[in-house]
Each structure stands twice: as structure tokens, then as C-alpha cells.
Amino acid sequence: MNALRVTGLTVTRGAGPVISDVGFTLEPGHITALVGPNGAGKTSLLEAISGVVPAAAGTVHIGTEDLTRQSRVTRARRGVAHIEQGRAVFGGLTVLENLMLTARTRARADELFALFPELAKRRDSPAALLSGGEQQMVVLARAFAARPAFLLIDEMSLGLAPVVFTRLLPMVTRFAEEGAAILLVEQFTHLALGVARDALVVSSGRVTYSGDAATLLDSPETLHTAYLGGS
Numbered sequence: 151m152n153a154l155r156v157t158g159l160t161v162t163r164g165a166g167p168v169i170s171d172v173g174f175t176l177e178p179g180h181i182t183a184l185v186g187p188n189g190a191g192k193t194s195l196l197e198a199i200s201g202v203v204p205a206a207a208g209t210v211h212i213g214t215e216d217l218t219r220q221s222r223v224t225r226a227r228r229g230v231a232h233i234e235q236g237r238a239v240f241g242g243l244t245v246l247e248n249l250m251l252t253a254r255t256r257a258r259a260d261e262l263f264a265l266f267p268e269l270a271k272r273r274d275s276p277a278a279l280l281s282g283g284e285q286q287m288v289v290l291a292r293a294f295a296a297r298p299a300f301l302l303i304d305e306m307s308l309g310l311a312p313v314v315f316t317r318l319l320p321m322v323t324r325f326a327e328e329g330a331a332i333l334l335v336e337q338f339t340h341l342a343l344g345v346a347r348d349a350l351v352v353s354s355g356r357v358t359y360s361g362d363a364a365t366l367l368d369s370p371e372t373l374h375t376a377y378l379g380g381s
């Protein structure tokens with residue numbers, strides 16, 4: 151399977167760049183945690199990868215294919231899935247119906263239920279009746295039902311308590327074990343670093359740390375310095 155490679159990516163919004171000259175690679179089977187202060191540009195970076203916003207400079211490749219000027223739909227067809235911040239379930243549909251929007255077959259939906267018994271138990275409930283954590287589980291499963299090669303997840307913990315969020319993390323780990331490359335934007339920095347192999351810290355639109363997630367987890371000083379804009 152191919153990797154997704156970002157080079158020299160720059161995104162301009164309003165007065166100036168909110169992402170400047172960012173580069174990294176997402177490899178199949180691995181989780182990369184993307185963390186940084188509020189307003190650092192994390193959402194904008196995800197949006198430029200999935201094609202929600204254009205890149206002012208730089209490139210986005212999958213393998214040798216240059217997707218930089220391709221539409222969001224084309225990128226999705228190449229396997230880029232983007233769970234946007236605050237993405238909701240279809241409350242009037244059951245859990246199964248929500249999954250069937252992206253799982254092409256009932257067999258695929260059943261595979262996801264086998265992976266996530268908590269959802270299986272609620273398969274015929276209207277999604278609106280689920281708890282916030284369960285709804286986010288549906289959002290994750292729905293995105294993963296189509297077997298994306300690359301999954302960009304923007305703050306799935308929004309509005310959830312850390313203890314609820316920790317129940318979602320095994321799903322993300324399992325998606326990676328199935329071969330997906332995952333970019334995980336998260337406010338609960340330590341929880342995200344705990345499940346990731348790689349880490350990126352972005353501060354004021356620039357990468358201030360790129361490397362091992364475990365190293366960052368073990369060195370609060372390095373994390374602090376990266377949040378403040380690097381050394």
C-alpha cells in the first residue's frame with residue numbers, strides 16, 4: 151500500500167498563511183498524532199490534505215500520484231477520508247442505517263459490528279438516542295466502513311469527557327491494525343500520543359516537532375517547547 155506524502159504545504163486564510171511549509175508522510179498501519187495549541191493550524195492542515203481548502207504552495211501525493219490540484223471527491227476516491235470536527239450522526243436513522251451509508255454491503259456493516267460490540271447492541275436504535283460517545287463511535291465506524299486507506303480525524307473528543315474518549319481510541323488502533331494510515335488531531339495530547347507511533351506538533355502554522363510519539367510522551371519539556379514554537 152502507498153503512503154500519503156505532504157511536502158512544503160502552505161495554506162493561506164484571510165490575511166496570511168495559517169500553515170507554512172509543512173511536510174510529513176502518513177504510512178499504512180500507523181497512527182500519527184497531530185497536536186498543538188488552539189489556532190495553530192491543525193484543522194486547516196487536515197482540510198488542505200482532504201481538499202476542503204486549496205494549498206497555496208506545496209504538494210499532496212499518494213504514492214507517485216499528485217493530488218494537490220484534485221478535488222475532494224477525487225481524493226476521497228483515492229482513499230482519503232476526513233472526519234471533520236463536530237461531525238454528527240444522522241439522528242433519525244438507526245445505527246445500522248448510518249453505517250450502511252458508507253458500508254456498501256451488509257457484510258461490511260456486520261464486520262464493524264463484530265469489531266465493536268457496543269455498537270452491535272444498539273444497531274436498531276435511532277442514532278439520536280445514543281450517548282455522545284456512542285454517537286462518535288458511529289461517526290468513526292461510518293467513516294471506516296468504506297475502508298479508507300487514509301483517515302484524517304479532527305478532534306473526535308470534542309464535547310466528550312476523557313474517560314469516554316478513551317473508549318474510542320481502541321477503534322482507531324484497530325483501524326490502523328487493519329492497515330489504515332491515520333492522522334489524529336486531538337486536544338487530549340497525552341491520550342493521542344499514547345496510541346500513536348509518530349507525532350507532529352504544529353505551532354503558529356509550522357512543524358515544531360516531528361518524530362517518535364513515545365519520545366514526546368516521555369519528555370514534557372520537549373512537548374512544552376514545541377507548543378511554544380520550538381527551540
Ligand SMILES: Nc1ncnc2c1ncn2[C@@H]1O[C@H](COP(=O)(O)OP(=O)(O)OP(=O)(O)O)[C@@H](O)[C@H]1O
Nearest residue numbers: 163164165168186187188189190191192193194195
Ligand atoms: N474560514 C476561515 N477564514 C479565515 N481564517 C480562518 C478560517 N478558519 C480558520 N482560520 C484561522 O486559521 C488559523 C488556524 O485555524 P485552525 O482551525 O486550522 O487551527 P487549529 O489548530 O485547528 O485550532 P483549534 O485547535 O482551536 O481547533 C486561526 O488563526 C484561525 O483563526
